[in-house]
Amino acid sequence: MKRSFFAFAILASTALTSAAYAADTIKIGLSGPFTGGSSSMGVSMRDGVKLAVTEINKAGGVLGKQLQLVERDDEAKNEVGVQVAQELINKEQVVATLGFINTGVGQAAQRFYQEAEIPVLNNVATGSILTNQWPDAKANYVFRNAANDTIQSAMIAEEAVKRQGFKKPAILADSTNYGQLGQKDLTEALGKMDIKTVANEKFNIGDTDMTAQVLKAKEAGADVILTYAIGPELAQIANAMAKLGWKVPMIGSWTLSMASFIDTSGANGDGAMMPQTFIEAPTTPKRKDFIEAYHKAYGGDRMPSPVSAAQGYDSAYLLVAAINQAKSTDGKKIKDALENLQTKVEGVVTVYDHPFTAKDHEAISSNIPVFGLVKGGRVVPAHPEDVAGDKALRIKPKS
């Protein structure tokens, strides 16, 4: 009898403390693909966010409360992303959500946050439309700290044509939204430099043979291959080029830094170049600390997707700065604080000094990313002079 009373007392007290604990935390949603073809980006992003949240909680949390992450796998599927959004908003009642790797998922899911007036910090997905989905709405709750496709495609065109002097680019893009919208952006960016593509080819996700596409680019006399696709198919392109005994440089969107491209193309992928907001190199003290902390927490000596990890880490600090400034967890107040951040946030990618305004929800400007290069299974700076000395830290110009 006595024993069962004790058991009850213990049960009751744990129930009470956990309820009290829940009220003392601030819930933040985290949505990304932790399984599937884009999981290397999703997992790195999640690890980056978790690292930041652990640091913040150790330092006393926010507004005297601890942060609590609610992680959900959106499987890179639009419909799952929508379910996750509804669960995070209605059931978990998160204060804000970080995440989104896939443009399609973001497009489908962000609508619910917009309606619920809960801010989203989009830290990896690059589709240009994501921060401008509702141009007529009074307020926009979607912010981003990733280099969008308009920036990336302009950089790719600039690098290929102006810096390296290629005249006959061929574009190879997959048939998804990501590939086709990127292909359009690239063609426009090249058009502005009066350069026409000699071949413009597509392929489906899961295609086993790229001979026709690569051969077409080769026979058209292409001197560079520009790509907009994801890891496995990019590796097929590099492998098909090797098979046909043809080697021209590959320059493409940041997905060329995906582990699935680097690992499956092996030596054939060496030399591929892509815009990167962060390269795993200790070029600033902050970056050095971040890289060391990351590997201490998660092991290994190479991040699966360094860009996603760094942007994930920074997104948590941006959000916390806004909550601190708003002195509230109200969605609207956090949004207003983000649009007018008074404190400088020292992140891994850059120092965020007034990163957002009411009109501009993009923290990453075109001067921030630099070109990375695949070399021996890692991404290294393509032009060491771009990251030398005080150029290592690139800051968004004041608007």
Next chain:
Amino acid sequence: MNVLAQLVISGVVVGMIYGVIAFGYQLTFATSKTLNFGQGEALMLGALVGLTTINFLIGQSLGAFTAYLLMLPVVLAFGLLQGAVVEFLGVRQAIRTKSEAGWIMATIALGIIFKNLAENIWGRDALRFPSPLPEAALSIGPVRIQPMEIAIVLGAVALMIAVEIFNRRSIYGKAVVATANDRDAAGLMGINTRLVITFSYALSSMAAAFAGVLVAPITLTGATMGAVLGLKAFAVAIIGGLSSGVGVVVGGLILGISENLTGYYISTGYKDVPGLVLLLLVLTFKPSGLFGSAAIKKV
């Protein structure tokens, strides 16, 4: 390098893979007039079981080539077993009750279950399959080809010839042929036709599993790898004819080559169109397939 020759050779390689999978469709259709719509998943499971086996063998410090050869019997045995399971769970009941569509739903459902199972065991990532042969391409005459691509063509032909010889020469094979010709008569002659049908399903999945480990080294292995291949092979089986072994080979080659030629000479965006147009034309003008004998269905 000759562009046309290169395109045709690459098309032949892809076409032979389609052909082997379609060959599996043809095996079960001959004996039971049913198909395994989970054929793509049988291919995927074969490739993943092969991947686990070959990685284990390489872990025992065997060379990639030896490991690949030792892995083959494991995968073939697994394929036989998996096919028998599909027949037992999905098809037997439908045949017994003379259900017209039961086996269609059942084999599709089993395919989905196998895919989910694979996602849970091997994850959703595409995995690299160790190549048993050197990956550097060879220059043969006007074309460049990877050694593994030659192995695909030879392996596919060898498998189909082996199954055909088995069917024509051995007593068990003759039971299969007899069942294919007339199930009722074969049953009256004392052939256990139910067992023959189970066996044809086992052979069919074995062919698919074999195709899986053939194609895996030149692409990536993963739970979703079978979907597209299974569907294309289905088109091949329709084009070539479900009652003809030669038909599926020719059908596979037609589809593989036409994809590459269209991709190069017209547009890569329309790569899949001619195969499907051909499919529609065959269905309209010769529903039994280019090489099929006309089927008369008695009601």
